[in-house]
Each structure stands twice: as structure tokens, then as C-alpha cells.
Amino acid sequence: MFEIIAEPNRRAILSLLVLSQQSVGEIERQLGMAQPSVSKHLRVLREAGFVESTVDAQRRLYRLKPGPFQEVDAWLAPFRRFWSAHVDALERHLDRMEKSVPTKRKTKRRRRGPGRGPDKGETE
Amino acid sequence: MFEIIAEPNRRAILSLLVLSQQSVGEIERQLGMAQPSVSKHLRVLREAGFVESTVDAQRRLYRLKPGPFQEVDAWLAPFRRFWSAHVDALERHLDRMEKSVPTKRKTKRRRRGPGRGPDKGETE
DNA sequence: CACGTATATACTCTTCAGGGTATATCAGAA
DNA sequence: TTCTGATATACCCTGAAGAGTATATACGTG
Numbered sequence: 505m506f507e508i509i510a511e512p513n514r515r516a517i518l519s520l521l522v523l524s525q526q527s528v529g530e531i532e533r534q535l536g537m538a539q540p541s542v543s544k545h546l547r548v549l550r551e552a553g554f555v556e557s558t559v560d561a562q563r564r565l566y567r568l569k570p571g572p573f574q575e576v577d578a579w580l581a582p583f584r585r586f587w588s589a590h591v592d593a594l595e596r597h598l599d600r601m602e603k604s605v606p607t608k609r610k611t612k613r614r615r616r617g618p619g620r621g622p623d624k625g626e627t628e
Numbered sequence: 629m630f631e632i633i634a635e636p637n638r639r640a641i642l643s644l645l646v647l648s649q650q651s652v653g654e655i656e657r658q659l660g661m662a663q664p665s666v667s668k669h670l671r672v673l674r675e676a677g678f679v680e681s682t683v684d685a686q687r688r689l690y691r692l693k694p695g696p697f698q699e700v701d702a703w704l705a706p707f708r709r710f711w712s713a714h715v716d717a718l719e720r721h722l723d724r725m726e727k728s729v730p731t732k733r734k735t736k737r738r739r740r741g742p743g744r745g746p747d748k749g750e751t752e
Numbered sequence: 753c754a755c756g757t758a759t760a761t762a763c764t765c766t767t768c769a770g771g772g773t774a775t776a777t778c779a780g781a782a
Numbered sequence: 783t784t785c786t787g788a789t790a791t792a793c794c795c796t797g798a799a800g801a802g803t804a805t806a807t808a809c810g811t812g
Contacts, residue, residue: 506630506633506634506639507634507769509630509634510630510631510633510634511769511770513770515630515703518707519706522706522707522710527788527789528788528789528790529787529788529789537771538771538772538773539788539789539790540771540772540773540774540789540790540791541770541771541772542789543789543790543791544770544771544790544791545770546789546790547790547791561779561780561788562778562779562780562787562788562789563788563789564788564789564790568707568710568711570707570710570711573704573707573708573710573711574711576700576704577704577708579639580697580700580701580704582643582646583642583646583692583694583697584697584701586646586692586694586697587692587694587697587698631799635799635800637800651758651759652758652759652760653757653758653759661801662801662802662803663758663759663760664759664760664761664801664802664803664804665800665801665802666759667759667760667761668760668761668800668801669800670759670760671760671761685758685809685810686757686758686759686808686809686810687757687758687759687809688758688759688760
């Protein structure tokens with residue numbers, strides 16, 4: 505599922521389709537990619553459940569399907585908890601800075617909390 | 629960025645790290661993968677900003693960084709609008725069914741809204 | 753210093769995904 | 783039916799990513 509959206513062209517196609525349904529030819533023109541390539545990516549997207557197609561004469565109209573996106577969102581959920589905590593911490597940090605350091609001054613390096621263990625490492 | 633999380637082992641590593649920071653060896657054991665492989669994936673994750681490392685004697689402790697996750701979330705945003713609309717539609721649909729069809733009966737096919745265009749296709 | 757542990761890196765090999773080209777299929781028009 | 787436009791598929795080729803193995807580097811300990 506993640507492999508599907510790892511491909512830039514496929515993400516481009518999805519971004520197009522979020523606006524409205526499109527035929528293969530329209531996608532081909534708007535993205536400037538070769539027709540077989542478009543068809544192939546659409547096939548992958550269809551088999552993964554990201555899109556569905558509707559026949560309109562010789563054309564096929566493709567549109568999004570919600571399922572996989574929800575799965576991506578679900579995968580993201582645990583990390584979302586994590587990063588919002590970090591944002592909070594950052595905000596508190598900035599609050600403190602704002603109060604204590606009205607104007608330019610080298611921020612003094614502070615050791616991190618009472619936590620156990622050494623903390624000498626540099627972040628690479 | 630999506631290429632990063634497309635790799636199953638990397639997602640496994642991230643899922644471990646969401647619990648707490650881990651050393652390379654701990655990851656290696658818990659996931660049962662080879663040490664060079666772990667190091668390589670961690671390198672990729674680090675260069676993409678998903679994790680950061682802290683030196684603790686001969687160990688390196690890895691922990692998550694929020695940035696890229698937020699980017700994934702941001703990418704997902706437009707589609708989120710889209711799929712929640714679909715969920716709404718589904719709910720309305722189910723509501724209607726519940727009201728009108730108390731028990732088994734073939735749901736009558738209805739043509740879609742006042743919108744333009746033919747709609748004869750089957751969904752593949 | 754020599755040694756063991758923990759981690760990173762270099763190298764090779766294999767696999768596979770995506771691009772390109774040619775062609776098949778299908779629907780409509782003449 | 784024949785031609786044309788729209789899309790799908792088959793085929794080949796190339797590049798790049800991941801696994802595996804061996805080795806380098808860094809740190810702590812005796």
C-alpha cells in the first residue's frame with residue numbers, strides 16, 4: 505500500500521483525481537507522461553483499491569476510492585500522538601524562551617531533566 | 629519520503645521507536661533482522677529526518693523525529709476531505725436503506741444526481 | 753596495549769519496478 | 783466492414799534497492 509504511493513507519478517495522478525474524475529488521456533496530457541505508463545500506474549492503483557474506473561464509450565473515467573487512504577491515516581495515528589506531544593513541548597520551550605530572553609543573548613545550554621543515563625551524544 | 633516508509637522493515641523499526649528509544653542491538657533482536665541491515669535502514673531513516681541518534685557509550689540510541697510524519701499527514705489532508713465526504717455519503721445511504729428497506733429486497737439502482745455525463749460503466 | 757562488544761560501511765549479487773516501444777482490444781464513425 | 787481514436791497489455795532493458803558477507807571504526811575493560 506505504501507509502495508503504491510511511493511511512486512511520484514502515481515501520487516501526481518492521485519492529486520489530479522482528488523479534483524475530479526479524469527480519463528486516461530486527460531491524465532496523460534496534464535502530467536505529460538506516456539500513455540502506457542499512465543495505464544500501468546492506473547492499473548496498479550486500481551488493484552490496490554485507490555481508484556475505480558467507469559467506462560464512457562472508448563474512455564475510462566477514473567476516480568478515487570477512500571479505503572486505502574484511511575488505512576494510511578490509521579497507520580499514521582500512533583505517530584500523530586507522538587508528534588503532537590513534541591509540538592507541545594516545543595511550544596512550552598518557546599514560551600519559556602520568550603519570557604526569559606527578551607532580546608539577543610546566547611541561550612545557555614541546559615542539561616536535560618532528572619532522567620537516568622548519560623546524554624552526551626550529538627544528534628547526527 | 630514515501631519511499632522511506634514503503635519499506636516494511638523500516639516501518640517495523642518506526643513502530644518500535646514509537647514506544648521508546650532503542651539501541652541498534654535491541655532493534656536487531658526484537659525484529660530478528662541482521663545488524664548491517666538495521667544500521668542501513670536506520671541510516672536511511674536518519675537522513676530522511678525520521679529519527680535521530682544519541683551516543684551512549686558504544687551504543688547509539690535512536691528515537692523518532694516528528695517532521696516527516698507531519699509531512700505525510702499534510703499530504704494526506706486533501707484526500708482526507710475527500711474520503712470523509714464519502715463516509716458521510718455512505719452514512720446517509722445507510723440511513724435511507726434502514727428507513728425504506730426493513731428487510732431483504734434488491735436495492736433499486738438509482739441514477740446519480742443531476743450531474744452531466746453518462747454513467748453506464750461497471751466498476752472494475 | 754590487547755581484546756570484546758556495538759555499530760557503521762564497503763562490496764557483491766539478485767531482484768524488481770518503471771520506462772519505452774510495439775501491438776492487441778474495443779468502441780464509434782463512415 | 784474498414785478506419786480511427788482510446789486504452790490496455792506484452793516485451794525488453796536498465797537502474798536502483800535490499801540482503802548477505804566481510805571488514806572497519808569506536809568505545810570500554812582488563
